[in-house]
Amino acid sequence: MYETALPPIFEGEPSRKAWEEGRRQEILTLLSDQVYGFAPGPDQYKISFKQIGQEDFKGIATRRMVEATLHTAREDFRFRFVVFLPHGAARPLPLALMICIRVLDRPMDVAHLHEIPSWPVEDILARGYATAGFYTQDIALDREDGYFEGILKSFEGDGEDRPANAWGAIAAWSFAASRVMDYLQTLPEVDPARIAVAGLSRGGKAALWCAANDTRFACVDSNESGCTGAAITRGKQGEHVKEINTTFPYWFCENYKAYNEREDEMPFDQHMLLALIAPRLLYVSSASEDSWADPEAEYRGAYEAGAVYALYGLKGLAQRQMPGIDQPRHENAVGYHLRAGEHDMTPHDWAFFMDFLDRHWPND
Numbered sequence: 001m002y003e004t005a006l007p008p009i010f011e012g013e014p015s016r017k018a019w020e021e022g023r024r025q026e027i028l029t030l031l032s033d034q035v036y037g038f039a040p041g042p043d044q045y046k047i048s049f050k051q052i053g054q055e056d057f058k059g060i061a062t063r064r065m066v067e068a069t070l071h072t073a074r075e076d077f078r079f080r081f082v083v084f085l086p087h088g089a090a091r092p093l094p095l096a097l098m099i100c101i102r103v104l105d106r107p108m109d110v111a112h113l114h115e116i117p118s119w120p121v122e123d124i125l126a127r128g129y130a131t132a133g134f135y136t137q138d139i140a141l142d143r144e145d146g147y148f149e150g151i152l153k154s155f156e157g158d159g160e161d162r163p164a165n166a167w168g169a170i171a172a173w174s175f176a177a178s179r180v181m182d183y184l185q186t187l188p189e190v191d192p193a194r195i196a197v198a199g200l201s202r203g204g205k206a207a208l209w210c211a212a213n214d215t216r217f218a219c220v221d222s223n224e225s226g227c228t229g230a231a232i233t234r235g236k237q238g239e240h241v242k243e244i245n246t247t248f249p250y251w252f253c254e255n256y257k258a259y260n261e262r263e264d265e266m267p268f269d270q271h272m273l274l275a276l277i278a279p280r281l282l283y284v285s286s287a288s289e290d291s292w293a294d295p296e297a298e299y300r301g302a303y304e305a306g307a308v309y310a311l312y313g314l315k316g317l318a319q320r321q322m323p324g325i326d327q328p329r330h331e332n333a334v335g336y337h338l339r340a341g342e343h344d345m346t347p348h349d350w351a352f353f354m355d356f357l358d359r360h361w362p363n364d
């Protein structure tokens, strides 16, 4: 257990008033400006949805395919997503929205998205949850020589002279999750107060950023999101700001690169991102062999966010010491588990996450 000093979440005496009326927005603006970049505001687009297919899915759910069209000042940008509504479960349904990340470097039709191993759709449906998903590659390609061609181009045109705080791919994927949320809010079958956003690794980073910005999400599940996700950057093992900015220079805004090898100068760390989820449910999970993401640093990020939950009379993680393998902490508003094995999001991870949801979202 390491205890590197962190930038404080609060300025001055912690209070719910100071948090809600100033500090929360200040942190959100800081992270937008320095890390993830600013996404377009609601005055910069209109959105419409078209159902493009609906059918029975393996006798257990209704599968609906939807096309979203974003009307920007320049052009229309279209992307598709899929929604599964289980048969026979109590309605309105709780729902988990999965940010599906690139599996292979190839396009993937939305009709096959449920084949992505990190999204065990049938297990989720069997537990009485609805689930929806979209593919990050349909929003902004997950590679340097193509990320700009999708949604970013639709808003920005030629992409010349992008400001140093212009959004990167992670913020674009987060933005897309919020647009799917726009649709989910209109479904009578789904409970708008019980919608979670989930993701693995880079998808987990996007899920956190999405929920930080979009308070309509009542829960976020960040699975092995590591560097610039749930993990505290200072003193972590594995990936650091320089590595992530070098391998994935298009994930974040340009300003973030100023912190390569200068992490101690960051006026933020990731516990401040996680704190933005409060008082909503926050779930973080790690894998024991995932030293690149660093379970200790992820646990600490989640633990430190508890300070803001306390302002709402809620408890975060009760102990500073992380639990052992398969000893989930589910009792409070911040949940956590450590799974044995490598970097992945397995049915085992999902089962723990849904145990957590069952506990906090009882269906009565």
Ligand code: GTR
Pocket (backbone or CB within 6 Å): 200, 201, 202, 203, 225, 226, 227, 239, 244, 247
């Ligand atoms: C790694 C990257 C991590 C993590 C991971 C993933 O290559 O360094 O930050 O996001 O990919 O998305 O699986």
